[in-house]
Amino acid sequence: MPGFYARASQVKILAVMHMKPLPKSERPVVAIIGGGVSGAGVAYHLARANCDERPVIVVFEPRAELGRGLAYDTHDPAHRINVPAAKMSLQPDDQDEFQAWIEARDAVADDPGAQQPDGMLFPRRRLFGEYVASLLRPLLEEGAVLHNRAVVTGVERRGGRWSIEDDKGGVTEADIVAIATSHPPPAAPGRLAASLADHPRFVADTTRPGALDVIRSHDRVLVIGNGLTAADVIASLAERGHDGPVTAISRRGLRSRGHAPVPQPLFGDFLSDATQSALSLLAGIRAAISAAKAQDISWHGVIDQVRAQGYDLWQALPVAERRRLVRHLRPYWDVHRFRIAPQVEAVLDAAIAAGRLEILAASVADARIEGELILCTLQPRHRRQPLERRYDAVVVTTGPAHGGILETQPWLAALAASGQLMLDPTGLGLACTKRSEAIGTSGKPDPSLLISGPLARGTFGELMGLPQVTEHAFFVAREIAAKLGAKVTNTHPI
Numbered sequence: 001m002p003g004f005y006a007r008a009s010q011v012k013i014l015a016v017m018h019m020k021p022l023p024k025s026e027r028p029v030v031a032i033i034g035g036g037v038s039g040a041g042v043a044y045h046l047a048r049a050n051c052d053e054r055p056v057i058v059v060f061e062p063r064a065e066l067g068r069g070l071a072y073d074t075h076d077p078a079h080r081i082n083v084p085a086a087k088m089s090l091q092p093d094d095q096d097e098f099q100a101w102i103e104a105r106d107a108v109a110d111d112p113g114a115q116q117p118d119g120m121l122f123p124r125r126r127l128f129g130e131y132v133a134s135l136l137r138p139l140l141e142e143g144a145v146l147h148n149r150a151v152v153t154g155v156e157r158r159g160g161r162w163s164i165e166d167d168k169g170g171v172t173e174a175d176i177v178a179i180a181t182s183h184p185p186p187a188a189p190g191r192l193a194a195s196l197a198d199h200p201r202f203v204a205d206t207t208r209p210g211a212l213d214v215i216r217s218h219d220r221v222l223v224i225g226n227g228l229t230a231a232d233v234i235a236s237l238a239e240r241g242h243d244g245p246v247t248a249i250s251r252r253g254l255r256s257r258g259h260a261p262v263p264q265p266l267f268g269d270f271l272s273d274a275t276q277s278a279l280s281l282l283a284g285i286r287a288a289i290s291a292a293k294a295q296d297i298s299w300h301g302v303i304d305q306v307r308a309q310g311y312d313l314w315q316a317l318p319v320a321e322r323r324r325l326v327r328h329l330r331p332y333w334d335v336h337r338f339r340i341a342p343q344v345e346a347v348l349d350a351a352i353a354a355g356r357l358e359i360l361a362a363s364v365a366d367a368r369i370e371g372e373l374i375l376c377t378l379q380p381r382h383r384r385q386p387l388e389r390r391y392d393a394v395v396v397t398t399g400p401a402h403g404g405i406l407e408t409q410p411w412l413a414a415l416a417a418s419g420q421l422m423l424d425p426t427g428l429g430l431a432c433t434k435r436s437e438a439i440g441t442s443g444k445p446d447p448s449l450l451i452s453g454p455l456a457r458g459t460f461g462e463l464m465g466l467p468q469v470t471e472h473a474f475f476v477a478r479e480i481a482a483k484l485g486a487k488v489t490n491t492h493p494i
Helices: 037-047 097-105 125-141 190-196 228-239 278-294 299-308 310-316 319-337 342-353 402-407 410-417 454-460 466-483
Strands: 029-033 056-060 146-148 152-158 161-166 171-174 176-179 221-224 246-250 357-370 373-380 387-391 393-396 437-439 445-451
Touching: 029 037, 029 161, 029 171, 037 056, 037 125, 037 466, 097 125, 152 410, 161 176, 176 466, 190 357, 190 393, 221 228, 221 387, 228 246, 228 342, 278 299, 278 319, 299 310, 299 319, 342 357, 373 393, 402 410, 445 466, 454 466
Parallel strands: 029 056, 029 176, 056 146, 176 445, 221 246, 221 393, 246 357
Antiparallel strands: 152 161, 161 171, 357 373, 373 387, 437 445
């Protein structure tokens, strides 16, 4: 493919850890922007590909270690993985690797709450980041992967190659770029953000370090959102000793569900007659749940089967039906598909039983600051009469604002302005092909620009859970390796 084997004689990589600029080389250069699980996974598998001549692999990630990203760089002891350790791995064909890694190091010896009565492990989230970082470490030490601890500030197509600028003054010229950036932060409703911006206990972005430090022990807290982030916030506040009342609202009042008490078998078949209608798919799932219940199988087995067949089901749906599913059914899917850890579920259950946590189907109709208080008018979903409430703090946990991804970083906005990127029509991320090649405004894919991880969700459908993210990282690495003439095998293709 033209350009992929272009000479790398002009490669300039500054501030790559503490290394000197790379010497002149004729090796192809692959730049990966984002060093969380997705970007680290692409780098890991590409470095292990069977190449006659290894490419130069550069990962742009300002954090000290690759593989942590936003999700696994937390020190909060209340933050736990939401999937059993036995189902988490960077290896698509070895799901038990993380659990084996834990056992070999006795890594949860200081975390007695990690193991559940059924033997399943739900360790603190940071531990998975340590596991991924440990797999990358040898590759970094031998130079197979280079870690540029810098923030990308510009990406531009020049003379058939990519020129990448960073905030340390470095310029890297690459033949292939993989965009593996993090989820965009949540977006508070515009009027709410404007009304409460000056309040010291309005937390618009919980991903900021120390974001919850402003909340006091007895504060009355309004949490906007009821998903995984909301559950994390409530669990974190409880860990800190918060005992004030908490109201968690969302439009439908749906709370994230927990795991089944015992493992459930997969149930149902949604592919033999794959539907092209979101409504028909919903009807089929409901029918399968009823049939499963008659056989003493919980809904978990049905949803897990839908997830397992998710890629093919998503591909069968026309774009209009995908949009309809996202608009109307996504909240129901999310609360059943993305389950909270048992430890977090226990915290929520205890708070509800004690009357400290109230979950409402409502939205914020109005909010204003009055002294130290936040006066909120809540509009319940099924009532005309609004509720007037007083809170000491408001926390936004509405989930990633995927539709605003292009505005989160200037270089993404610049690529969109130049026609090289555009939003996926479902609003879930960036447009790309089934080979993860970015699609620009011309409608044509760019084989040298790939999308890795959740930002490719609009094309691949099921790309938020960790197992799917790691599978997709391998998939993208395989695509890049193929472009470079390398070979890499996977017994579990995406």
